[in-house]
Amino acid sequence: MAAKQGLPTLALRVLEEALGMGLTAARDTAEAVAAEGAYYLEQVTVTEASEDDYEYEEIPDDNFSIPEGEEDLAKAIQMVQEQATDTQILEQKTVLPSKQPVPEVIEDFLCNFLIKMGMTRTLDCFQSEWYELIQKGLTELRDLGNVPDVYTQNMLLENENKNLKKDLKHYKQAADKAREDLLKTQKERDFHRMHHKRIVQEKNKLINDLKGLKLHYASYEPTIRVLHEKHHTLLKQKMLTSLERDRAVGQISGLQATLKNMEIGHNYHASEIRVVPNREKENALEGPTQKGLREAREKNKSNTKIKDNTKDSEFPTDMQPNPNLCLYKENICPAKVDYKLNNIFRLHELPVSCIVMHPCKDILISCGEDRLWKVVGLPKGNVLLTGFGHTDWLSDCCFHPSGNKLATSSGDTTVKLWDLSKGNCILTFEGHNHAVWSCTWHSCGDFVASSSLDTTSKIWDVNSERCRCTLYGHVDSVNSIEFFPGSNTLLTGSADKTLSVWDARTGNCEQSLYGHMHSVNDATFTPRGHMIASCDACGVIKLWDFRKLLPIVSIDVGPSPGNEVNFDSSGRVLAQASGNGVIHLLDLKSGQIHKLMGHESEAHTVVFSHDGEYLFSGGSDGTVRTWS
Template sequence: MASQQGVPTSPLRVLEEALGMNLTAAGETADAVAAEGAYYLEQVTITEASEDDYEYEEIADDNFSIPEGEEDLAKAIQIVQEQATDTQILEEKTVLPSNNLAPEVIEDFLCNFLIKMGMTRTLDCFQSEWYELIQKGVTELKDFGNVPDVYTQNMLLESDIKNLKKDLKHYKQAADKAREDLLKTQKERDFHRMHHKRIVQEKNKLINDLKGLKLHYASYEPTIRVLHEKHHALLKQKMLTSLQRDKAVEQISRHSATSRHMEPQQSYHSPEIRVVPSCEKENTPEGPPQKGLHEAKEQNKSKTKIKNNTKDSEFPTDMKSNPNLYLCKENNCPAKLDYKLNNIFRLHELPVSCIVVHPCKDILVSCGEDHLWKVVGLPRGNVLLTGFGHTDWLSNCCLHPSGNKLATSSGDTTVKLWDLSKGNCILTFEGHYHAVWSCAWHSSGDFVASSSLDTTSKIWDVNSERCRCTLYGHKDSVNSIEFFPCSNTLLTSSADKSLSVWDARTGKCEQSLYGHMHSINDATFTPRGHIIASCDSCGVTKLWDFRKLLPIVSIDVGPSPGNEVNFDSSGRVLAQASGNGVIHLLDLKSGQIHKLVGHENEAHTVVFSRDGENLFSGGSDGTVRMWS
């Protein structure tokens, strides 16, 4: 049937299978025909008696036939296309479609197959006849379908395999690096374990040493306790001796004055000869003789004024000779606790740091962080005077015992004295290296004390305009300073959690009080001076017995810090300005605590009026609130 067609040989396996031919036999026939110049297909039947032992698989295809002649080529192509369509339908049911790849056309598939198999002669025959048909127009390319792009998919799979091999290599490198990091981490872990064990051993050793030191220290505690008791007894004896000495000096002074009046011509120098040596013996460790100066003032006041302009002032030994302004604060009026907010004075643009009440007039002075201090009339709160001069925030202010002068401390490291009648600065003290937190007048009005962030306190002589003494001893910022009423004793509170009592004449620390666990922000005396109140940065307020120098009671109103404490004129009620804006009032007799709520923000300062009827507090919002 193949010889009758006269169609050139095609190596397509589909056609071979359709014709039921053996590739080997077809190849031999094609070679023989090619020698004669023509190509024909012959059917060769291989019997079972053949010497070739190879078993061929027969593929039946009864529906495939190729028409004879060139005219029937279109029909043959149509049949092939139909069979290809059927094959494609069958493949779609069983084979997964390719990933959106354009399959090859039939001629490309055939050419690729022949090239891959090395069948060059068959390829040349196929191409010559194929392109001849295309030129004649017998065959149209658009009528032919496509064959599955198996080879392209194989190439893609090979490319994927290469990429996967690259990824595998990369993962192997990452695994090797991770293995190295793991080994390094294990080594570091072992090192830190050994270091931790060593630290634990050292810690245990230190704990054992600490226990031994505690036991060793415990053996010293009885001795230290005995020494402390002796120390307190000696301090008490020293204080009593000082009081007796002052009384003796006062009696001698009165006796000398009486003798002068009785014998003005004869006994003028004799008392001086008898009294001065005794005074010099007593006052030698404390400072220059004071008795001679006191008598010199009485002899010639004009000469004394001239000397005061050129010499330092002397600390008075007989405080009763000075105006007793501080003791007049003590009165017998009943304690008042039921205060209510009466008025709000908006005086400063920045927080109010301090408020003081005039000892005689119905006015108060407030200073703030806006570099200003103001004199305010009561009860309306009208501003009478404003002071300018400091270049930084004001921390504290204090009125002269007579009430006509004002001392202010500032963050610009200076202390300034002001004349309240004119409002101008009359004197500036410079000497601190950091901000000055507090200032206080001496009862005589000749000295001003200041405390600073530079851990020191200073005593300034108003007449000689210089620093008379610097108090060293605190290890941290000195936050407040105050004179004991009508005496030469100073009280300081510090951020090193201690209170210190100083002798202003010698500049020596007489006693330190410990008990606070946090920075002490403020400390003050009662009007009588027998009790000290202090508050710290965690809201703990402590009361101390100044005569025994021992703590009395501790009140915790924290955790907000206590910024300032002040007693009323009766010495029975203690007010504390708290960081949460609450004013705490403590009744010392009953132990009750009352709260005044009115500040929106932090309360910085609190002070009572002279009669105790009103209470004034300043806050961080720049306002002063009056409670009645």
């Protein structure tokens, strides 16, 4: 009986030692138990098998692929590192989470083991001794450890396996989608890369073509300049030759007239016989220019009544004093630029093309495209006189130095002179082939100059009522013309981007000013006459030194075109009427630009009052606006 009671104690000792110690200690304990005669255990030697003889099967990884194309090594290394990171995450997820150890009932484990083995006598001995120890309180399970629950572990592993399979399926789908997106992105990248290369090639080709064109243009530029200079030289020579020829023809005509008077005293009949061949000889000797002048004179005689005693006016030989100099010396007050809109006069049904101030009185004249010009009293803006007679729109007007006459130019190719006391037309000049853009009076009051779309300018003699000279030289429309104050010098601005200075007595171009890149719309002198201001179709204002005929400064207030420029009486402020309806005021002393906003549409013309207190501007809406 004592042997029976000691057997469970030995089995328990074996189990405890097997759970708490290593494999070697358990084997020694089993040999000791076998020596006592309870159990016989077979000693088995466990040898570590060499892993070198085991053949491992290579499992292909379909998810790993190095992108094809011109990918660099850095991208491939980055992809391998990402897949290694995913593998580590999966390995970390397969580790069983740490759970609170649940103590297993040792006696149940041993009882189940003994029942399974059929060891009923040992089971009885174990139970009796075990419960006796429990009642005495001598059992301590702290050092025995915990017996793992294999079933629970299996369930956890199965659940974890299912979750990992779901995650693996999800990752495979994500990897497939990423692979498709990658292929699509690579195709788009290749397409855009080829498109970029093609654009770069086209760009390089255009740059090379542009460089070639610039070189080609630069090679022609000196030739064009030389040809232009030769053209001006030939024109001057042609004009001088024409004058010499006309002078020779005039001398021949004078000699023939002298011979004619000498023969009259001998015999009237004989003189008549001799005169006829002399007239034929005179007609045969006259040149083309003289012939054209004679035909024009005869045409004017047939159209208008010309007095027999009228003679050509003489140009002043000496430089006349500039009346604006005295005005400039008196006007020493600071220039005014802070104008504000004061009043609006609705004078025309169509756009206003020109506004001029009377040289002595507080009245102005406005010309419009409705074929009318109107005399307006200031400051109320009441219409004092309306003139009509042109058959097309009016482009410009200019006062006689005395202020009692007016010259107007029109799109009907004519220039008309008006008597302001009666309001009727006293003279019409015809000779231009296209619309006349501008007109101006000579300071002596005997000549009127006009510029036209037919690329020419003409000087008209008021007394002899004929064209004294035609100015050739511009190759495009001549948009503006103005006499230098108190002299015989003319200034013209043309659509060929140049300004020209002319001698009105000979019709020769003295100097051409180059610098504008677009059509010159208007040009004017300062009241003192020492400077020129011009504006072009791109809004660029240029100031020129008239004494040196060199540019001073260029100011860009575009891109809207500049339609007209005018100085105030002091010559310190320059106003420009722009195509966007803005009036730009340039303070020449400070260099600042002020803008007057008030026109609802395009501004065509601008002019200052004599004292500089008012500014008048005309627009395409048919109104004249007063600024003060």
